[in-house]
Amino acid sequence: MDLAARYAEAETAISRKKLLAFAVPGLILLYFIYIFFAFDVPGLIDRARPENAQILLRDTWSYKTHVTRDNRNGELSYAVEGERKGAYPEDERPDWVSGSGETTMIDLGRGRVATFLPGNAVELVIPGERTIEARLDGRRVATNLSEPYPDYVSVSNSRLQVTLPGARLTFTRSRSETFRYFTGWELFFFTLDSPYHGHGLGSILFGAQIDPERGNIAGAWHDFWQNPMWMHSAVAWAMFETVLMAFLGTFGAAIISLPIAFMAAKNFAPFAAVRFAFRRVFDFLRGVDGLIWTIVLSRAFGPGPLTGSLAILLTDTGSFGKMFSEALENVDKKQIEGVASTGAARLHRYRFGVIPQVAPVLLSQVLYYLESNTRSATIIGAITGGGIGLLLTQAMITQKDWEEVTYYIVLVVLMVMLMDGLSGWLRRRLIKGE
Amino acid sequence: MADISQHGPKGLDATRAHYLALVQKRRLYGGITLAIFGLLLVSGFMLADERNAGGFWNGLPHMFDFPTDVVADTLPRLHLLPEHLLTYLPALLETINIAAVSTLLGAVAAMVFSLLSTRGLARWPRAIPLFRRMMDIMRAVPEIVIALMLIFVLGGGPVPAMIAIAFHTAGALGKLFSEVAENADLKPVEGLSSVGATWTQRMWLGVIPQVAPNWLSYGLLRFEINIRASAILGFVGAGGIGYELKNAMSWGQGKFDEAAAIFILLFLTIVLFDQLSSMARHKLAGPGAH
Incomplete structure (x- = not known):
């Protein structure tokens, strides 16, 4: 080839590369523009509710304590998150609530004080602002406010609501309610009705007996483990179920697909037709996918960890079958011949x-899938109803227990990282023999 | 092989015995690991079965119920x-x-x-x-x-x-x-x-x-x-x-x-x-x- 032709060839090669260097990013950009409109991103920005993000963020690291008065009978109640499970015992109340008789003063922090007055009236003092008063006038809510209302107040005939940073006051026909935010995850260890609430680890382990009927450690463990607010034992069970689903699904699939993979490998399957049939079976199992298997199986077996395990097992039998048969096609013939030369039977030839x-190779793939299936088991659990995935979606659907959602997320992430570490460690131990 | 071990130097016997013992130990450990693993798997399935709403053996005959329903609904239409x-x-x-x-x-x-x-x-x-x-x-x-x-x-x-x-x-x-x-x-x-x-x-x-x-x-x-x-x-x-x-x-x-x-x-x-x-x-x- 002469030099001119070579130059020409190089020129075209370079110009083709130049074109490619601009064409590929250009096409991707065009695709993104199409997606921008196909996914209706402008409409999404309109529909987004940033206040929800605020709630979510605040609730992850704080809790609120409600003080509620029933306006019909004047009964007062104090409860963390306004839930029965977090209620204060009969004769106790938070130390930021004072007053006696029919007057109750509630310190809402930053100098703001709400007062429940006799005769179904409330008063809210905010430093530097006009004091808000409201009372029940027959069936109407009457206030001392007049239009225009400040933006933190919403008033109607049946309801007054004052939303302040870190606190809120709501006054309706049936009740007067305030809550105040505090930092932390309250009642994580003990609920308020447990005698161990407020005791440190030291005083439980080494201090005097707190509950006369039970030993400190056993009693405290019981109250912590059965904590009705955080349900530690249920959460632990759910985590275990999720890992169990991944474990059973992955290893069950590995055990089933290993012998079948021989039938789909070119060098072991006796007939091309058999090989073809088994390959299509693997393709089918994989193609149906975990989602459809989950739906089909949950109709037969009902919700629970078994359904999830079987869904993972079926999908992964397809994946493993394909991977294993490919690995089997790449084996070195010489070793098999060597074993055969000693007069070994077929089974021995395969075994040795x-x-x-x-x-x-197979073990490393299986262990890799174990980690990835822990994550899948979370999603499958959310669909079939088992494991931590179910708890997570339930807590999210109620849209109020975000601190529990955060807790579950942290647990899930730790669980997956732990499984990742475990599978990596096993891979190094078993394969490299370190 | 048998000849060598009978007439050969004494060291070979000891080496062979040692080797066989090692092999046996390795097989034992491997066997135990496999047995534990199998046990885990079986008990895991039993546990999952127990915690499932419908049992495995009850559900198995119904496995194709849903696909059958889907096909039955689709065929006439x-x-x-x-x-x-x-x-x-x-x-x-x-x-x-x-x-x-x-x-x-x-x-x-x-x-x-x-x-x-x-x-x-x-x-x-x-x-x-x-x-x-x-x-x-x-x-x-x-x-x-x-x-x-x-x-x-x-x-x-x-x-x-x-x-x-x-x-x-x-x-x-x-x-x-x-x-x-x-x-x-x-x-x-x-x-x-x-x-x-x-x-x-x-x-x-x-x-x-x-x-x-x-x-x-x-x-x-x-x-x-x-x-x-x-x-x-x-x-x-x-x-x-x-x-x-x-x-x-x-x-x-x-x-x-x-x-x-x-x-x-x-x-x-x-x-x-x-x-x-x-x-x-x-x-x-x-x-x-x-």
């Missing part, structure tokens, strides 16, 4: 000639 | 099937789009993360552990968590799913990309730095061309995984074909013909992209590559 060759 | 397939095509397109965009976005983020966390290439070598931990966390967060949180803030639709999958993809691909980049030849990088190239130029011109085929191949594999993920996320409210499937399922028995259309679409799509990406990957990285 094939398995030692492919075991590291 | 077979003429409507093409119409249903067409109806759900846009939803399917949305699912594929979610997967494609999130793979692209995740891959771009993964490129940056992986280069920043590869020894010898990192812009700030001291920050390598930081970027690695970040990728570990991104990889560990299941997509459903981010998707549900974003649905709460942004409302339902494809965008929460897209962001959730992209986030996870960035972590998952980042790790794989970094493993590839670790094996890249450093000579082009050194050559570029000798002529005063910036870090970005060194990476773009010295590293990326070397690793591109492998990265592309991993990206394709991820795209295939992400199609499944975006279908399943739709089922929990994030748009696309999964959402339509959930609706079609809720219409109950007697009206499963639309669900059948969705099953067919989903199955065909997954198989198609599975085959396409596996073909492309063989071309890119040669046979036997991941």
